[in-house]
Amino acid sequence: MEWFATPTNWSIMRAAVVTSFDTPPAYGEWPDPIAGDDDLVVDVVAAALHPRVRSQADGSHYTSTGSLSFVPGIDAVVRDADGRLRYALVHESELGTFAERTVVPRTATVPLPDGIDAARVAAAMNPVMSSWVALRRRTSLRPGARVLVLGATGNAGRLALQVARTLGAGEVIAAGRDRRRTAALVGHGADAAFGLDELSQAADVDVVLDYVWGTPTERAIVDIVTNRSDRSAPLTWIEIGSVAGATASIPSAAFRAARLDLVGSGIGSVSPAEFGAELPAIAEAVSRGDFDIEVRPVPLSEVAGVWRDDPGASERVVFVP
Secondary structure, rough: OOOOOOOOOOOOEEEEEOOOOOOOOOOEEEEEEOOOOEEEEEEEEEEEOOOOHHHHHOOOOOOOOOOOEEOOOOOEEOOOOOOOOOEEEEEOOOOOOOOOOEEEEEHHEEEOOOOOOOOHHHHHHHHHHHHHHHHHHOOOOOOOOOEEEEEOOOOHHHHHHHHHOOOOOEEEEEEEOOOOHHHOOOOEEEEEEEOOOHHHHHHHOOOEEEOOOHHHHHHHHHHHOOOOOOOOOOOOEOOOOOOOOOOOOOHHHHHHHOEEEEEEOOOOOOOHHHHHHHHHHHHHHHOOOOOEEEEEEEHHHHHHHHHHOOOOOEEEEEEEO
């Protein structure tokens, strides 16, 4: 894939540029992209600051190559050469979506309806995708299943409650560290809510969507496995995020004492083709407004100033070039 023109023919655009893993991206210049045969050059309309983008920009994500410099951003609402709005994913490269223009694989875009709120769609697609793809591609969610979301007070966790219901769950349970915020989710996607130290009361679930990992997951697995009324009933634990820590020590007995399947959902465990296959349905649901999310539009030129804002805030920052 060819990302920009030769030095004798550069044209310049504005972008957020990562030059160090220790400092926020800076608003500056970047060569305009040109497309290869299987790509599209598109104008970026709105691109969200997801936790996944923060880890991309600080080099901590497992896909990081350690190379500098680059433009971060993994997805966006874009406008193609015909003026049509699309949602687009970008492959790992030095040119992401925090720019005036970017280049995307033709197969990683999906048309969007006219009249959408581009910032809301940009904010919702990635967090909705995290649980949607997990439930569609990493397990078989039977109709009426009970789904528990660990880390339900974050943006992706709150949306996971709604996604689980949309995909056929019969009961959806929220779990989080902050009891007050977690309790507020009842009636807003959750049927019940528990603190992370109360999960023995939610032991008879079928699927766990885990955005937490670390020490809380170590405890949660033991609490749930040891308190199941039928330990032979299948339990699929899907690891999606790791806000509480990158590692967890799981006792071997957890796998012997219950029918526990521990799987991950993310780049690598789910192929680009599988992500692409789910995009049309996700984009349709998000464009209809099926999922609630708070959005904070910010000019891309202010990227450095907002980068260190609370990543756990209820609003998702969306950059508008």
